[in-house]
Amino acid sequence: MGSWTIEFIQTKDGSNTLYSQRFEQYFHSVKEGALNESLYKHIVPALQHHKNKNELNILDICFGLGYNTLATIYYIKKNNINIKLNIYSPEFDTELLHSLPNFQYPKEFLEFKYIIDKISQTFRYQDKNINIEVFNGDAREYIKTLSNIHIVYQDAFSSDVNKSLWTKEYFNDIYKLLDKDAIITTYSIATPIRLSMYENNLFIYEYKNDFTNRITIAMKNKFTIEPSGYKYIDMELKKQRNSSAKPLRDLD
Numbered sequence: 001m002g003s004w005t006i007e008f009i010q011t012k013d014g015s016n017t018l019y020s021q022r023f024e025q026y027f028h029s030v031k032e033g034a035l036n037e038s039l040y041k042h043i044v045p046a047l048q049h050h051k052n053k054n055e056l057n058i059l060d061i062c063f064g065l066g067y068n069t070l071a072t073i074y075y076i077k078k079n080n081i082n083i084k085l086n087i088y089s090p091e092f093d094t095e096l097l098h099s100l101p102n103f104q105y106p107k108e109f110l111e112f113k114y115i116i117d118k119i120s121q122t123f124r125y126q127d128k129n130i131n132i133e134v135f136n137g138d139a140r141e142y143i144k145t146l147s148n149i150h151i152v153y154q155d156a157f158s159s160d161v162n163k164s165l166w167t168k169e170y171f172n173d174i175y176k177l178l179d180k181d182a183i184i185t186t187y188s189i190a191t192p193i194r195l196s197m198y199e200n201n202l203f204i205y206e207y208k209n210d211f212t213n214r215i216t217i218a219m220k221n222k223f224t225i226e227p228s229g230y231k232y233i234d235m236e237l238k239k240q241r242n243s244s245a246k247p248l249r250d251l252d
């Protein structure tokens with residue numbers, strides 16, 4: 001038996017997700033919708049930030065069912081964006097990767113089924129404009145091999161069950177692979193997670209749109225003018241007000 005339940009769980013927007021028995025968590029927010037979450041917490045803010053680029057290197061932490069990778073492709077095709085995408089994504093669950101062709105994806109992804117089929121067989125996909133590499137192993141090892149990343153979709157299970165992908169040491173390795181105007185998108189708004197990023201010289205913003213709960217955006221550069229929906233978070237002030245707040249550490 002796999003480490004996730006076989007039954008598809010329908011989320012609020014009608015798209016399906018899975019429940020992980022190993023991590024005791026759903027792969028997506030059932031209340032907010034899997035596709036909705038992927039598009040509005042990750043893809044829209046990240047691609048709007050980089051709207052003038054003609055090539056993007058994206059780190060998708062972690063591949064899971066591949067919503068963030070597929071929604072990125074869906075978004076650029078739907079909006080006729082002419083861009084080259086290089087997507088790098090770790091995923092240590094081999095059985096899950098092999099099972100992906102059986103998953104019932106939302107109709108928005110049906111035209112990309114051939115991409116999922118190929119990834120599930122070879123852990124790679126390549127055409128003229130899209131290059132996807134799924135690393136079948138531990139994300140902590142894989143991130144040490146990457147550089148010049150413009151976007152990180154930080155979408156691991158939550159820190160209480162998947163701590164190694166939220167610590168100060170993890171974000172230290174993430175910081176090293178970032179390009180100069182990189183953006184990290186994550187659903188987590190917890191202060192210890194923000195501190196794990198802030199204590200690696202990242203600027204912390206809260207971002208809110210009309211479709212999902214607020215999220216955290218971490219940036220390598222500070223905005224001169226904050227775009228609509230963004231609010232700068234003064235982490236020094238947070239630390240003063242809550243002296244017991246600490247980043248997560250590998251050895252905690």
Ligand SMILES: C[S@@+](CC[C@H](N)C(=O)[O-])C[C@H]1O[C@@H](n2cnc3c(N)ncnc32)[C@H](O)[C@@H]1O
Pocket residue numbers: 026027028061062063064065066067068090091092093096137138139140155156157162164165
């Ligand atoms: C919340 S799910 C990913 C959600 C993903 N965006 C999707 O569309 O399904 C987290 C994924 O991370 C994987 N994972 C957790 N820890 C990992 C690690 N250290 N290295 C590689 N994969 C990991 C799990 O197997 C799971 O598939």
